[in-house]
Amino acid sequence: MAETPIEEMSFEDAIRELEKVVTQLDRGEVALEDSIKLYERGAALKARCEAKLKEAEEKVAQITLDATGEATGAKPVEGL
Template sequence: MDEGNGSAPNADDIAAMSFEQALGALENIVQQLERGDVPLDESITLYERGEQLRAACQKRLDSAQARIEKIVTGADGKPSGTAPLDGTD
């Protein structure tokens, strides 16, 4: 891996981003690609970077979802407690 190549997508800098930063960067890439005025080679690089950002955001969302608890309802339909969202104990 060439650490000196600043133009290549870098997973390390994505990992250092907050969710909001990664999502903002992804939105920026989508806007650039939707405009259609980016040269083909740059579009491919942007697409690859966008895919890395999308994967990082999805991983963070999956992690957050695993930590969220769901409300458990009793037979009467009223809340009776909570359980992990994934159903494991």
């Protein structure tokens, strides 16, 4: 089965796969070359998760509130 390209993964999919990668590396049952590949994929998955979290934080920060504190809508986030 081919690996899903990381840039196409949702946050949830990326975090699940990252957990699997960490588990495999923690067990130490992977050959050195495979460990290096897993580590590289794990680093890319971590970066994807961080990017998706930042994107979500920016969207939340753009929510506008009225005088009573109720959400009234959202301003567009630049660059998304």
